[in-house]
Amino acid sequence: MQDAEAPISQRAVLEPLPIAADFDPAPAAEEYWSEERFSRGDTFASLLARLGVNQSDFDRLRRSSLSKAPLRGLTPGTTVQARVNGEGELQSLWYMVGRDRVMTLNREGGDFTASEQATQLTRREVMKSGEIRSSLFAATDAADVPDSVAIQIADIFAGDIDFHRDLRRGDRFSAIYETYYFNGRESRSGRVLATEFVNQNRTFRALWYPDSDGQSEGSYYTPEGKNLRKAFLRSPLEFSRISSGFGMRMHPIQRRWRAHTGVDYAAPRGTRVRATGDGVIGSIGSQGGYGNVVVMRHNGGITTWFAHLSGFARGLARGTRVSQGDVIGFVGQTGWATGPHLHYEFRINDRHRNPLTIALPASKPIGNDRLPAFLAYAQPYATRIELLGNSNIALLD
8 A cells, every 4th residue: 555645844944144244254364373493595485485474475575675674683593483374474473683682573464564672581490311322412412402501511510521531321411501482482591500410420510609799690619619610621612522632642744753732622614712711812823833823821820822723713912801711713724734623732831731631720619708698599409400310300490
């Protein structure tokens, strides 16, 4: 038996909803932030392309009066952030210029404006530790510690540890250092506040303590108040390898055995050479087999010699006062040199001494009048650095 025919459904009638007069049915373009690092060989166009900015906005920038403004201070390694909508239209862009200034581009209608101004950075203290497998830089890279912090650690302990020869696999470091942020993004690292280095089972600790007149000047001390700053740095280069030590050697040009009265550091041409102690420029210029040479005079009848330089730091002349760590020249191959390197001599009353083994006097310790305040300041950092040295953590305060 045939089923009865099913009833035909009624068609639904939908009444239109009232729409406000100011409602825009097109959704707002989605916006997002992107971040890229300006690399060597980059152009502003290639950077904008990686940030997702469309060609028409780049052309608009190129034709505008700001065509050169975005490039000011934009050097390899600079981190750039941009806010771009779903159509690839640039809304804003910023990056740091120097230590505490920010360059900003903002869209205003169909044009862009640029401004550079000082900015307030947020300071945080970072705690990190690591273990030496091959070199200090490799260990700090593995622990995500900036190179500037690694260099500070090496400088702090330079009077006690020869980072060219003394490092061993299994040595450890810990550090508490400043990091500055802008808009929630890391901008730069700052000063090392406390650090520990364990070298061949010997433990060295250092804490930064400001001078009584403020935070800008100070020195590094042991937790007991002994000053770690030596009158002279062990090495005039931040990092290099010793190619010829102090003593007898076969002269590479004269091809005969003779005394080598200094230490040679192999390093690329242009590597910065630092003054190893406070002093005065005694002579500067070309001098026979030494090539381009700087001779510094220090207290106590001490002179230091820096030879085979490719050039000198600006502003140096006979009689110029120089502080420890100041750049005085650059590694080269002038004079009797078979390759780029620095020849460094340390003389006392014109007698050559081995700069790698001579005992270096320390600067003055914390005075008795400041010692109680120093100990109160140092105790929290000493506790944290000891905790960090016994663990393998990376923390943000």
